[in-house]
Amino acid sequence: MAEMVKKATRESFGEAITALAETNSNIVVLDADLAEATKTGIFKKKYPERFIDCGIAECNMIGIAAGLSTCGKIPFAASFAMFSAGRAFEQVRNSVGYPHLNVKIVGSHAGISVGEDGATHQCCEDIALMRTIPGMVVLNPADHYEMQAAVKAAAEYYGPVYIRLGRLAVESCNNNDDYKFEIGKGITLRDGKDITVIASGLMVGEAVKAVKALEADGIDVRLIDMHTIKPLDRELVLKAAQETGRIVTVEEHNVIGGLGEAVASYLSEACPTPVIKIGVNDVFGHSGPAVDLLKEFGLSAENIEATVKKALGK
Structure with missing residues (x-):
């Protein structure tokens, strides 16, 4: 490794x-x-x-x-x-x-x-x-x-x-020896059956922290690193939707037009599935320390953890 x-x-x-x-x-x-x-x-x-x-x-x-x-x-x-x-x-x-x-x-x-x-x-x-x-x-x-x-x-x-x-x-979260990058193919960082978190960019690291905390609470989360937003790995998204039944997307981008919308748009046709989008909620940012801003805008491991629990009714 x-x-x-x-x-x-x-x-x-x-x-x-x-x-x-x-x-x-x-x-x-x-x-x-x-x-x-x-x-x-x-x-x-x-x-x-x-x-x-x-x-x-x-x-x-x-x-x-x-x-x-x-x-x-x-x-x-x-x-x-x-x-x-x-x-x-x-x-x-x-x-x-x-x-x-x-x-x-x-x-x-x-x-x-x-x-x-x-x-x-x-x-x-x-x-x-x-x-x-x-x-x-x-x-x-x-x-x-x-x-x-x-x-x-x-x-x-x-x-x-x-x-x-x-x-x-x-x-880094992709430092394992079997890591393989391919345009248009997401990476399953952790398998799980209760719900799927699909994250991209900076938010993958936050999602990793959230999934570890959720695991300690007995929640089995599948985590996907979707490094390619376009073309979207439809096969991987569809498999996750069919096998876990719920999706949470996480991105450091407006929820309009980004990863969450790409996933939701595809699934609405292929396999209607509840999709909760974590991202910047159609607002502008403002000046401040980066870490503080991420927490303020809900782009943190804590909010991902809370959102997953809410989606599961826990």
Whole structure:
């Protein structure tokens, strides 16, 4: 088993893309004057000739990335999620999605855990935006090891991919030796028969804590790490719904348009099942310490535990 690592997935991304570039000369990285924050600065230090700082011009950055992809390059275009997915949405849609180009859009500092940067930078809409673009793959890795695997998979996949990065350091939960990452395939971290918790990104770690506490109370919870929001692992979701009968989804994103809505939408047609969505409830965030904000918005192990008990009538 690999060692436990506590690290922000933005840092894991910077390390992973730099390591991949050693054997893949087509990988190039673009950033919008945020290399230190997004950790693309790690890549810049080692491969300055393959790094382009586009300045605070995210829309232009996406256009440049689109052009580079038509020349055989594999561009990773990074900025805060609010800018790479939000400000540049039109360019992502029309210049990358529509022609189905091989561009990887990287959204760092997503969600409430951005903390003191406040509501304008706490992007809880990026997954919803990227899900609506036809052909876009949407990845939200949970920890250091999953981010490393996701970056490698994204580089090997031909087509547009959105990768979500977090600012807050999280403990690894995918460090077992049989860990295998595949785009579009979720990971069952724990089997269970009473209810299923499906979590993504930063919330997987919180869900792990909640499930351990619930286990101590005699509640048998199945836990799924859904690192790919699109395409959704429908087979795994359907199996969980049929075998446990109840689903709780957990995400650091608006409950509108994210993981919970993807799961509920699919099950409403395939296997009508009660789905309770834990996420940001259609509100903006505000400035404050990340850990405190997560608890305030219900994005904590304690709230997951309470929600599961309520769903089971306990």
